[in-house]
Amino acid sequence: MNIGDFEKSVSQVILDRGYLYYKDDKIKCCGRNADEFILDAYGTENYKVIVQIDEDNNIKNSRCNCPYDFTFTCKHEVAAYYKIREIVEGLAERIYRDVIPEKETKSLVESYKENQEHIEKIKQEHVKKIRELLETYSKEKLLNILLEISEKNGVVRERLLKEIERKEALQLDEREILTKYNKKIDELFLEYKELEEQALETYENGYSYGRNYWEEYDDDYVDTEELENKISEILSDIDGLLNNFECLKLSMKILEGIDKLNKMTETTSYCEVWGIVIDYFKEELASAENLSITSRQEIFNRINKLNVKVSNRYEIAVDIEMLIQFCDLPGAKQVLLSKLNFISELYYDESINNRTAELIYKIYKITNDEKGLAKSLAILLRYESIRDIYISKLENNNNIEKILEVTKPWSGNGKHRRKWLEYRLQIFKKLANITEQMKILERLVLLGEFSYYDELKRIHKDKFDKYYQKLLKKSKKKKEIWCEIIVRECDVGEMLSYLREYPNEISKYASIIKDVYLEEAKNMYMNYIFEMSEPVADRNHYRNICKYIVKYKNLFGLEEGVALVDYLDDKYKRRRSFRHELKEVLDGH
Template identity: 25%
Template sequence: MNIYHFENEINPIIYDRGYDYYLAGHIKESVNLGEREYLFTIEGTNEYEVFVKLDRHGNILDSFCDCPYDKGPVCKHEVAAYFQLLGIVQEDSNYQTNKPTTFHDVLNALTKEQLIEIIIDFTKDDETLEERLMFTYGKRDQEHELEYCRRLIRSIEDKYSGRDGFIHYDDVLDFANELEEVLEKAGDMDDLLVSTDIALIVFRAAVEAISYADDSSGAISFVTDRAILILDEISKISVENNNHKRAIFKKILTAVDEEDYEFWSDFQYDLLAVSMNYADDENMRSSLMNKVETLIERTDDRYLIKSLRSLMLKVKEKYESKEEAEKFLHEHIHYHSFRKKAIQQYLCDKEYEKVIALAKDSEEKDAQHLGLVLSWKKYRYEALKGLKLKEEQQLLARELFFAGDVDFYEELKKLTDDEEKLYEELKQKLKDLNTWRARNLLLELIEKENDLVELLQYVKEHPYHIEKYSEKLAEFFKDDVIEIYERFIKTIAANSSNRKEYRNVCQTIKKFSKVGGESKKTELVETLKALYKRRPAFLDELGKI
């Protein structure tokens, strides 16, 4: 990515938000650290630092922001920094490039009156643009701020929902992007109460839209996730600064009960999880737990009930006695997440017999879920290890090894007096099984022991591995490697039938030359030309090697 034309390589929403940050003067400080390294201080919900390193051509070698954004490679703060940095490097003769005229240059050359006229013309073609500009840049009191927010969202909904009231797949991304722009205002407000209201308004609109839009791309769900993240940031700031925390907690907790929307129950847990930021306050914690218990009584959604009880367990573990937390844990031990937590606690307390009993019970309960069964067996193995029950350890370690976990080979080695015999025995057993899982496990075992003779034999039987292991084997078995490589190339050539596949064959031949040398490569190319003289596309690609 280059500082002179980075706009096409960044999410359009992030690009626009970063540009708005730049125009609004959120960059408080720019520092040239030397060696084409720069540090920018940018004011947003909090104060963040952006580091950027360039080369002499303006290529961005490194870029980092310490904000919590994790939905993409570049955040809005970095984009704002790029715009600031663009102005710096354009005045610096040490950067060698043909500097193109940018959109920013064009706008900068216009007069204020020209810009106003252009914007007014655009608002005539885009019904939502005027609302967006008024919402983003207008100065209003709290009541009118929220009214403008609702008006803008209604205009966005009207813009993208067709006559049938449905937002189709092709329009969903643009719809979600415009909702995201409204949501970003919540992160830019100084008033935490207004920020909370805006985030909740957009959150409700996004949840409602899921019921009348084709959100198979997940674009609208991204907006709901972002709204929850902003509410979480707001709540943490309000607690830290003791700023409107009771009012914000009440707004979020009240929103949990809003069941007017079809998919609202899917998001109730997210709102309650945000409310957990206020649990240090006994009264608010009590209100939170009452809400959770009421919701559990009202819903028949098993997944939601499980999630809510997990939240209750977190509260009890942090704020109630150990005995109360353990009692609650065992009352709901049928949840595998609760069983896992109980087993981990037993292991920590070295109550190995309890680990074994609960793990075995869990293996029976989850017999239809192989992944869970293996996890319970691993816990059981740790308990057997703690009790130093060597024979039981060996049996279970073998079982886990043959289930595909090669790490248990190391455990078996610790439990045997003859490692060589163990290796040969396991190797033969895997060969006898001859399933795809056994073959993969055999290869991992051979690699662990760095058994080159066995590796060569494996590659002979499975030549498609030759590219990966050719250099490793060629040091000791060069002639064998060349023979396997040539056979592999001839096989893939025979199965190729279009130019893309012919190019892949030629790429493989180039790799082969690193082992076989130029003479072997030339000899193989001539052989293939003779074999496939009626395939002009293949001959053309072979001629380019």
């Protein structure tokens, strides 16, 4: 795992939490050797993170003294990796920035590597000497040394206590372990149920039961972070003690407990702990082999009953994706399809609906239900993600005729019509179909895609002058598009007609007509400024008028600008704030 791409090796849930820690500046580097970084993580509790990296920025070792221990990497370590990356990239930039002589750059890098190698060599020698020394000690002396270290060092002490608990657990048979941890989970959720009931009782006097409201006054009234730590410990303990299916059952029991708390509180405060457990559940499910149909049916039924509102909208689809592997079970396919169809009808978020459509498509494919897919395809093709999948399939079969048929309505309307117009344009270019290219280029320009304007001119060649009048007529109702075409063609006559109809637009387009119609442009601009100056207003309005006066002065010359300011200053003698702003115009000339 490298500090440059560690994201590939960490679960998404832990990665997200770690990044938030880093982004909120809750991780600080408090010490550094050649290959070792020591960082402090700040939160409800403060923890120490130690990370060792080699000369190629590979992470050799990392550890954190937080209680989270059911995966290899915790959120504090992830935050540390982001911080170290920031430090390392800063160092690299300082080493290579503005260094001209290549030889000097090489020697600097080489000396840095040599220093690391020297430190590593010294460390290995120290380890060797310590090993040789310890081998001469008696068992009793070694025990005393270890006890002394564990008394002073919390990380070592926690490690030994976990080993004791694991050793005790190993002496139990599987049935006793299950009884023990079932009881522990029941007690834990009973405790939090009582805490939430107390919270509800405390805050029910005229206040709605909404945690977002509480946090403004009393952050973390019910400490969900403590619940995260306790559940992480349980998951860490059972991992390796029980078979996959029993681990799955216990994790489902925890998810059901969180689900009940969520329904009870009507909040998403337990999302963090939900994420930890669902992540563990997915890992166990992925590694479980040869589960019986009965076991698979039990897993599907229990997970399917969980309250989808626990997660945010996007995670709803992710959780259902986890269940797709069970769609071969009796009735499971229809249950999943009905739930996914419900989600697509309920939400108007494009990303949710696209993801939902992908999952529906995937279910039909996994179950080899081509008939069902064909029946649903017309509906599924409303979603952009399915369109991309479908077009990719047609491309692989080189079915150009079908591609043009299905993309035609998509290019006609909708949010993504530009995309499909551009896609069809590329096809017609390959087919050398000039007529269709002309139509699409015109439509793109009329949609405001002026990056295609020059191409549209080129394709019409010497007939463009005649076509130009048709283009103006088609764009007349779209004022901004029409004006942009006129500006690009420097059509002074059309622009003057437009400004006579819409004189308030003079500030935008005066530069186009002034060389040919100087006096009319000047009069239009002055009248526009006079009209704005007429009503009594605040200083911001006057300041805005003066911006237009500055533009007028830049277009028609300093003398004209001064004359306009003098006229307004004389006319509005009682408006002190306006006159002050006018004076600023003159002072700044």
